[in-house]
Amino acid sequence: MARIAVVAGDGIGPEVVAQALKVLDAVHPGIETTRYDLGAARYHRTGEVLPDAVLTELAGHDAILLGAVGDPSVPPGVLERGLLLKLRFAFDQYVNLRPSRLWPGVPGPLANVKPGEVDLVVVREGTEGLYAGAGGVLHRDTPAEVATEESLNTRHGVERVVRDAFARAARRERRKVTLVHKTNVLTHAGSLWARAFEAVAAEHPDVTTEYQHVDAAAMFLVTQPQRYDVVVTDNLFGDILTDIAAAVTGGIGLAASGSINPDGTYPSMFEPVHGSAPDIAGKGLADPVAAVLSAALLLDQLGDADAAARVTAAVAVELANRTPGVPLRTEEVGDRLAAHAVA
Amino acid sequence: MARIAVVAGDGIGPEVVAQALKVLDAVHPGIETTRYDLGAARYHRTGEVLPDAVLTELAGHDAILLGAVGDPSVPPGVLERGLLLKLRFAFDQYVNLRPSRLWPGVPGPLANVKPGEVDLVVVREGTEGLYAGAGGVLHRDTPAEVATEESLNTRHGVERVVRDAFARAARRERRKVTLVHKTNVLTHAGSLWARAFEAVAAEHPDVTTEYQHVDAAAMFLVTQPQRYDVVVTDNLFGDILTDIAAAVTGGIGLAASGSINPDGTYPSMFEPVHGSAPDIAGKGLADPVAAVLSAALLLDQLGDADAAARVTAAVAVELANRTPGVPLRTEEVGDRLAAHAVA
Numbered sequence: 001m002a003r004i005a006v007v008a009g010d011g012i013g014p015e016v017v018a019q020a021l022k023v024l025d026a027v028h029p030g031i032e033t034t035r036y037d038l039g040a041a042r043y044h045r046t047g048e049v050l051p052d053a054v055l056t057e058l059a060g061h062d063a064i065l066l067g068a069v070g071d072p073s074v075p076p077g078v079l080e081r082g083l084l085l086k087l088r089f090a091f092d093q094y095v096n097l098r099p100s101r102l103w104p105g106v107p108g109p110l111a112n113v114k115p116g117e118v119d120l121v122v123v124r125e126g127t128e129g130l131y132a133g134a135g136g137v138l139h140r141d142t143p144a145e146v147a148t149e150e151s152l153n154t155r156h157g158v159e160r161v162v163r164d165a166f167a168r169a170a171r172r173e174r175r176k177v178t179l180v181h182k183t184n185v186l187t188h189a190g191s192l193w194a195r196a197f198e199a200v201a202a203e204h205p206d207v208t209t210e211y212q213h214v215d216a217a218a219m220f221l222v223t224q225p226q227r228y229d230v231v232v233t234d235n236l237f238g239d240i241l242t243d244i245a246a247a248v249t250g251g252i253g254l255a256a257s258g259s260i261n262p263d264g265t266y267p268s269m270f271e272p273v274h275g276s277a278p279d280i281a282g283k284g285l286a287d288p289v290a291a292v293l294s295a296a297l298l299l300d301q302l303g304d305a306d307a308a309a310r311v312t313a314a315v316a317v318e319l320a321n322r323t324p325g326v327p328l329r330t331e332e333v334g335d336r337l338a339a340h341a342v343a
Numbered sequence: 344m345a346r347i348a349v350v351a352g353d354g355i356g357p358e359v360v361a362q363a364l365k366v367l368d369a370v371h372p373g374i375e376t377t378r379y380d381l382g383a384a385r386y387h388r389t390g391e392v393l394p395d396a397v398l399t400e401l402a403g404h405d406a407i408l409l410g411a412v413g414d415p416s417v418p419p420g421v422l423e424r425g426l427l428l429k430l431r432f433a434f435d436q437y438v439n440l441r442p443s444r445l446w447p448g449v450p451g452p453l454a455n456v457k458p459g460e461v462d463l464v465v466v467r468e469g470t471e472g473l474y475a476g477a478g479g480v481l482h483r484d485t486p487a488e489v490a491t492e493e494s495l496n497t498r499h500g501v502e503r504v505v506r507d508a509f510a511r512a513a514r515r516e517r518r519k520v521t522l523v524h525k526t527n528v529l530t531h532a533g534s535l536w537a538r539a540f541e542a543v544a545a546e547h548p549d550v551t552t553e554y555q556h557v558d559a560a561a562m563f564l565v566t567q568p569q570r571y572d573v574v575v576t577d578n579l580f581g582d583i584l585t586d587i588a589a590a591v592t593g594g595i596g597l598a599a600s601g602s603i604n605p606d607g608t609y610p611s612m613f614e615p616v617h618g619s620a621p622d623i624a625g626k627g628l629a630d631p632v633a634a635v636l637s638a639a640l641l642l643d644q645l646g647d648a649d650a651a652a653r654v655t656a657a658v659a660v661e662l663a664n665r666t667p668g669v670p671l672r673t674e675e676v677g678d679r680l681a682a683h684a685v686a
């Protein structure tokens with residue numbers, strides 16, 4: 001029986017998580033959930049972001065389902081570094097998985113891209129690079145001030161995420177992996193990434209490979225998103241590229257993500273890419289699809305590929321039947337998705 | 344009399360530069376040009392990228408006009424680090440200026456954005472950040488390998504580019520500056536940028552300001568590019584965002600750029616954002632508009648705002664009259680632009 005830690009979080013987090021749990025319950029009965037109160041609200045109430053005791057408890061679960069944390073009232077960095085990134089690093093979630101599909105029925109922003117044509121997944125490194133938190137400030141608030149940020153990249157860290165990307169590509173129809181970096185400027189890290197990529201590619205003669213600079217990839221995601229299958233890239237590039245991929249496929253309102261520890265040593269975490277959206281919180285207007293798709297990624301991780309596929313199929317039906325402009329009700333969407341997924 | 348160094352470069356570089364010079368000559372007669380043979384071809388012939396003597400000679404000019412350098416046969420980094428970035432750093436070109444407009448007549452990729460609605464300029468920092476070249480590799484090709492890249496940011500360097508952005512915004516209609524960074528993760532550099540931005544903003548009560556994380560900005564450039572007026576950001580973020588801005592306004596085929604030393608201590612450099620496009624080189628099919636718009640930026644820098652405006656207006660006429668799908672002839676476009684610009 002799977003043990004899931006649930007962090008509903010702030011704003012629309014609790015509303016969308018409720019729907020994700022409803023769907024999970026329908027397709028994979030018997031999940032045991034434990035709630036953890038973390039996020040902006042808790043921070044304001046107690047000053048705590050992620051107590052060590054909670055981190056230890058979370059570690060005992062099979063996976064974490066997160067809604068959204070954050071609020072404009074919390075200073076930048078507090079919840080990001082203290083909670084989200086802390087979990088990614090502490091639980092060695094080195095595969096940050098972000099699929100993007102242009103679902104039939106969803107009005108995308110691109111005039112020349114038809115529904116169904118975009119189906120890509122970004123495998124973003126999750127535990128290294130500029131996210132390492134290595135940097136500092138000297139001579140603060142003087143004309144001599146200098147601030148640094150260091151990107152740390154290890155062969156260990158890069159090779160394992162590249163390996164994961166190739167394994168995923170090998171299971172997909174097009175079997176193509178695009179490495180995105182900036183080897184012409186970031187020559188040191190770029191060289192490590194390129195060499196690790198080449199080494200893993202040699203083990204996968206059946207997988208097509210290509211390389212693109214990050215600026216070119218950002219452009220092609222807009223002009224030709226159809227060209228991508230699996231994209232593997234570093235932590236910061238992945239942060240940016242996945243938001244572009246989300247934008248061209250209908251917005252972050254539909255984007256799911258998994259912060260995955262493929263080794264299973266620690267729990268993986270699944271969460272919609274969207275934020276807590278305080279402006280619409282509590283109104284029952286939030287779209288739970290991103291949370292439900294994140295739950296589908298969670299099911300995959302638990303090994304229940306069949307249930308994951310049924311949830312994804314239910315989302316496809318839901319989106320195909322939407323009338324643009326008609327407001328949706330969070331609960332009703334959840335009900336429909338749960339019903340479709342078991343049918 | 345202005346003295347311009349011309350680096351036509353590789354591939355389509357010479358073709359598009361010829362048109363830019365034709366237009367310059369028409370609107371601002373008497374420019375004295377000196378040709379410098381730099382780029383992939385020279386590198387292959389002589390092994391030289393940018394001899395010191397050439398660098399010294401270039402320094403004696405009022406500006407540099409560059410076509411495109413590069414070829415797939417040159418290893419990544421050689422011309423980028425050795426020529427383009429070398430010039431930006433040696434000539435302290437700290438303002439990397441990249442305007443993006445969706446011109447009437449140009450089919451953009453976004454379904455909901457109408458021609459004329461997008462008119463933004465990215466002021467990208469050009470001499471700091473991850474482009475500093477600070478980094479290294481240890482234990483190469485062993486499992487213990489580590490590679491670093493360091494982003495170096497000084498108050499001096501950040502404040503001056505932010506100041507330039509505000510000065511530009513103050514001269515524009517909407518008078519708005521958006522700072523883009525990633526303050527929630529890159530807390531050290533982000534804090535320096537945010538504080539420098541705040542300090543300069545206080546001197547410009549007439550300019551509206553906003554802040555966005557780079558991932559959000561990448562998304563909004565796709566979903567709502569109309570919202571931007573002046574965007575100021577660091578070197579690497581600017582590299583990525585300007586390619587997105589180019590993509591949503593019809594592609595890098597139309598994108599101009601200036602690497603500017605506003606102090607006038609060193610020459611500024613103007614170049615189309617596109618590359619050398621070896622596949623269409625020599626066929627007379629390259630669109631010279633980006634090179635011609637770069638020449639307009641050059642005219643602005645020389646203080647001939649009137650000529651710059653006439654060139655820009657000529658481009659508007661040219662683009663409005665194009666029939667999508669009809670191939671263009673590089674020379675004919677140059678002839679038309681020159682004729683319009685003097686009319």
Ligand SMILES: CC(C)[C@H](C(=O)O)[C@@H](O)C(=O)O
Pocket residue numbers: 080081084085239527528558
């Ligand atoms: C909130 C922030 C720390 C995070 C990131 O930068 O990774 C977010 O943008 C994301 O993409 O999950």
Ligand SMILES: CC(C)[C@H](C(=O)O)[C@@H](O)C(=O)O
Pocket residue numbers: 184185215423424427428582
């Ligand atoms: C060629 C490369 C070094 C350069 C950059 O990264 O700045 C290019 O992408 C650009 O935007 O001018």
